[in-house]
Amino acid sequence: MGFLSALKRTVIGRPIASKHAHLERLAIPVGLAVFASDALSSVAYATEEVMHVLVRGGTMAAYYKTLPISLVLILLMVTVAISYSQTIYAYPNGGGTYSVSSDNLGRNWGKVAGASLLLDYTLTVSVSVSSGTAAIVSMFPQTQPFMVPIALGAIALICLGNLRGVKESGILFSLPTYGFVVTMIVLIIFALTKAVTTPATPPNLPDDHLLQIPAWLLILKGFAASCTALTGIEAVSNGVPAFKAPSPRNAVRTLWLMIVLLGVMFLGVSFAAVQFGITPMDSSQEGYRTVLAQIAAKSFGDGSVMYYATLIATAAILFLAANTAFADFPRLASLMARDGFLPRQLMSQGDRLVFQNGIIILAVVAGGLVVAYNADTHSLVPLYAVGVFIGFTLSQAGMFIRFRRQKALLAHRLHVEDARGMSPDYPAAKAERGRLNRKMAINLFGGVVTFIVCWILLITKWEQGSWLVVIVVLGLMMLFYGIRRHYDYLAQSLSVGNQASDLKAIKSLTLLLVPRVHKGILHAIQYAQSSAPDCRALHVTLDAEKAKSVRNDWITFGADMPLVILESPYRSLIEPVIEYIDELRAKEPDMFITVIVPQAVPKHWWQGLLHGNAATAMKWALGSRKNVVITSIRYFLP
Structure with a gap:
């Protein structure tokens, strides 16, 4: 039980099962x-x-x-x-x-x-x-x-x-x-x-x-x-x-x-x-x-x-x-x-x-x-x-x-x-x-x-x-x-009707964000390869020399996945990814794109202050784009 859950239980008490609702009834x-x-x-x-x-x-x-x-x-x-x-x-x-x-x-x-x-x-x-x-x-x-x-x-x-x-x-x-x-x-x-x-x-x-x-x-x-x-x-x-x-x-x-x-x-x-x-x-x-x-x-x-x-x-x-x-x-x-x-x-x-x-x-x-x-x-x-x-x-x-x-x-x-x-x-x-x-x-x-x-x-x-x-x-x-009016509109707009029979296979693409090559992203690579036949690794670079190092490590590691290097002239880690995804969506609007973001989970809560969280920023940036899914793959720090 997390800290907030424990605090909630202390303040308002333990949950009451639905089958006990009748016991909560009041006498006169x-x-x-x-x-x-x-x-x-x-x-x-x-x-x-x-x-x-x-x-x-x-x-x-x-x-x-x-x-x-x-x-x-x-x-x-x-x-x-x-x-x-x-x-x-x-x-x-x-x-x-x-x-x-x-x-x-x-x-x-x-x-x-x-x-x-x-x-x-x-x-x-x-x-x-x-x-x-x-x-x-x-x-x-x-x-x-x-x-x-x-x-x-x-x-x-x-x-x-x-x-x-x-x-x-x-x-x-x-x-x-x-x-x-x-x-x-x-x-x-x-x-x-x-x-x-x-x-x-x-x-x-x-x-x-x-x-x-x-x-x-x-x-x-x-x-x-x-x-x-x-x-x-x-x-x-x-x-x-x-x-x-x-x-x-x-x-x-x-x-x-x-x-x-x-x-x-x-x-x-x-x-x-x-x-x-x-x-x-x-x-x-x-x-x-x-x-x-x-x-x-x-x-x-x-x-x-x-x-x-x-x-x-x-x-x-x-x-x-x-x-x-x-x-x-x-x-x-x-x-x-x-x-x-x-x-x-x-x-x-x-x-x-x-x-x-x-x-x-x-x-x-x-x-x-x-x-x-x-x-x-x-x-x-x-x-x-x-x-x-x-x-x-x-x-x-x-x-x-x-x-x-x-x-x-x-x-x-x-x-x-x-x-x-x-x-x-x-x-x-x-x-x-x-x-x-x-x-x-x-x-x-x-x-x-x-x-x-x-x-x-x-x-x-x-x-x-x-x-x-x-x-x-x-x-x-x-x-x-x-x-x-909003709920009525949604009910009408989301009604399936006869469209269930029109379902057909869709094309999907998986993009794995790679900050650098290390043991923490191994599970993310395995998950990406199993999620869709078309998988690509993305690395956003702020430094050309560092990009060469990441490319060499990726080749040495031997992952069966192409690596795409995106340059960021304005030092943003988010904008190049968004631009790349928008280009893909412009070519194929009906394609589903899954963006996998490896996320470090520290052993102690205060250690989280020492690590960035690109997943949250990416979710905010891509949340309004159609057919784009953000997935966080957590790896736990020793």
């Missing part, structure tokens, strides 16, 4: 940690984003809209979850929104859904680690200048955890997820207890004249900001195959457990923030603390053990919330690669049964966003959620079309059976029709609601940069089109 507790950490972690910043908007109104009436907006959002959560429960059972092989849209709305809408979700998963990583960095800065203000390096380090560690495999990453991330849930519940209980014994604290709001916003627009903007809490809900439906059997049932149970926990924690944090009169702070402000950190200080006491425990748990789950994207982005990318819209390298699973290429790409792109936006959560959030609500809408519409087609097929079957005198089972058909009608109603209602919310998000966040989402999605669509 671990599945919740893998697929729900994104949604659950949004509790740490969703309320704060709502308040960022509402406090700009400068009035008590606007501030106290935090709780009503939270309640409306919980109803939206339930609506979306009901729809995705149906999706999980309808598509047990995963794929979620992408598969639903492609199958029922057409390939183009499937690409829109795929582009939106790929963007959303990337933003999930950037927003989560940036928010986790903010939690660290709340605990240790002296770390504020190092927010970007901290965020990048977190992405690297999460990437490494996922490269080690699904099961290992799930176990690794279970403790922070459940630690966060427990600390949030304890925090909410303390806040409720104080609410009973202590009157509510009025907030310190800016003056009314600072910013005049119409009440209806303020509420819409606040609701749009709250929708960041819904990002990640679709993750479970994308990763159904990762659950233990029966996969659909376990996935649905995980989805509803996530919704219950998310709803309770989000509403509890919003209530505590309003009860304590807390307002959000700017990340550049001295003594900056997140809203959640301020709630913890009010509930447990500033600097107490539970205060730090809450912030540590918050930072941990925010960092690890990116794991949801690392679990789903590679799966979605592999599905789209299978359909020819992304490079095929994204389809292959690595040694640890994970889509390692997708994991690495996600880490690199998300890290670039962290650097570009200086790890500022508030700057990244406007780009967030728009993409996922596009996916929500397409998923609801796709499931509505699916159930409507099933209803039409049911009616057609009854009509055919009746026409053939087969006595259709009308009671069972009526029950089935009623079930389909209920499902259609759920998806129609959910689709209308998520479509409206999508436009609210797009319009209210337009000035903050939501227009970038539109540009990126369109750019990805063009990329998908270009990749699929």
